[in-house]
Amino acid sequence: MGRISLPENGMNKEDVLSRLESFKSDDVKWHDGQLFGLIYEAGQDVEDLVKEAHSLFLIENGLSPMAFPSLVKMETEVVSIVTALSGGDDETVGNITSGGTESIFMAMKAARDWARETYPNIVKPEMVVPVTAHPAWNKAAHYLGLKINMTPVKDDLRADVAAMENALTENTIILGGTAVTYPHGMIDPIEEIGRLAREDNLWLHVDACLGGLMLPFLKKLGNDIGPYDFSVPGVTSISADIHKYAYTPKGVSTVMYRKRDFRKFQIFAYADWPGGVYATPCLAGGRPGGNIAAAWAVFQYLGEQGFLALAKKARTAAEKLMDGINAMPQLCVLGEPRATVFAFGSDEINIYELAARMAERGWHIDAQHLPPSLHMTVSPIHLAAADKFLVDLRHTIPEVPPADSEELSEPAAMYAMLGTMPDRKMAKEFAVEYINDLYRVS
Ligand SMILES: Cc1ncc(COP(=O)(O)O)c(C=O)c1O
Structure with missing residues (x-):
């Protein structure tokens, strides 16, 4: 195993920065819309703004509301904007x-601790x-000691609420x-799941991580959401x-509660530390001020009209891509996606090999399984890239072997093997080994 130690003497700034720049050479090229996921790109102006706003508060620490009231002000204003967009009230x-x-x-932790108070007889809490x-969700359940019962989706790929009802037990919280x-x-x-939650007084968390800052604008634009x-x-x-769809650097999300009484179960406080009384709202101790400032800045800079224009661009790009894909007889979009994220598959050609061949043309598309498909998270910048993507897709399809072919390139074969391995425990162990191996100096 390799080992890198601290250099005896420092390098000059220009060399450090140019080394950093050189590290990017093998990374996926995302600026031209060649990546569908991981990065949400609205355009150069938004990117420049978030960079500047971020660097203004780069060093400030969100841990101390006393030292940095500026960060509390920005955080509460950002949350207020997002709650208003999410149907919240005062x-x-x-x-x-x-x-x-x-x-x-945090929401799962709050729910668990709420249930400890509300249903003290439940000692092995479960979620559906x-x-x-x-x-x-699985990660939260794992860390928090909650049993997670996963229920199937219907043919339209949306939650099967009857199956959720059947999965309820006396321990469900x-x-x-x-x-x-x-x-x-x-x-x-969500309305049907909400009915179920109300019938049994259960905690209902809606994960709008992906849609929370896209759906309100698509709705205002007249889309059926x-x-x-x-x-x-x-x-x-x-x-x-x-x-995600508010285009800041990674490290910014919101968790919201219908009322204060629920949020108190999220907060951690320890009063007996020699370092003083310690309390934090979330998991992190120190929190990057730059991220909070970038979030505040993006809402002020874009305003509602800016978000609407970007939502329109992203949805138009998604529609163009979905229509183009559905027009190719070998491919088919799964279900009827109403927002800016979709997947497509094929009964005819090997979808994993299609991804591998598209990668050779510079497109980075993640493979999925159950059923096999390719993932597309669409950003506003994809509107300019959509035509080129569809042309490349059309040209690539004839090179791709049939769906059941065993003559696959290495990445496609690996994914097909992992997706179809009947022993899912083995697939899990493989993934753990992969990660364990990846994070070491080579
Ligand atoms: C629906 C949904 N929930 C949760 C997450 C997790 O978000 P993060 O990667 O920011 O932790 C994602 C990420 O893509 C997501 O799409």
Whole structure:
């Protein structure tokens, strides 16, 4: 195993920066819209703004509201904007977290601790969540000692609420729904799940990490987006990521609660530390001020009209891509996605090999399974890239072997193998080994 130690003498600044720049050479080229996921790009002006706003508060620490009231002001204003966009009212509260995973984690922790007080007889709490929910839910369940029961989705790839009802046990405390699901871009029937939550007084968390800052604008533009937010009775908490469709650097999300009484279960306080009374709203201790400032800046800079224009661009790009893909006889978009995220598959050609061949043309598309498909998270900048993508796709299809071909390139074969391995425990172990191996100096 390699080892890198601290250099004896420092390098000059120019050399450090040029080394950093050189590290990017093997990274995916995302600026031209060649990546569908991971990065949400609105354009150069927004990127420049968030960079400047971020660097103004780069060093400030969100841990201390006393030392940095500026960050508390910006955080509460950002949360107020996002709660208003999420159907909240004067009672709705929330915080900025480091991302969707932390937001979901905090909501699950609050729900668990609420249930400890509300249902003291439940010692083995459970939650019921559709299989299309993001793995952040499984991670939260794992860390928090909650049993997670995953229920199937219907043919339209949205939560099957009858299956959720059947999965309820006397230990169930939490129900989950997602708007927009990552794998297929669907909006779960939150109103129906809300009814279920109210019947049994369960905590309902809506994961709007992906859709929270896109759906309100698509709705205003006249798209058919059903109710999914605090306007639905029974919704207790919502997560909405700012670092997705509000285009900030990674590390900014919001977790919101219908009322203060629920948020108190999120907060951690320890009063007996020699370092003083310690209390934090979320998981992190120190929190990057730059991220909070970037979030505040993007809302002020774009305003409602700016967000509407970007939502329109992203949806137009998604429609163009979906129509173009559906027009290719070998390919088919899964379900009827209403927002800016979708997946497509094929009964005829090997979809993983298609991704591998498109990668040779510079397009980075993530592979999915159950069923095999390719993932497309569409950003406003994809409007300019959509035609080129469709041309490349059309040219690539004839090179791709049939769906059941065993003659696949290495990345396609690897993904096909992992997706179809009947022993899912083995697939999990493989993934752990992969990560364990990856993070070491080579
Ligand atoms: C629906 C949904 N929930 C949660 C997450 C997790 O967010 P993060 O990667 O910011 O932790 C994602 C990420 O893509 C998502 O799409």
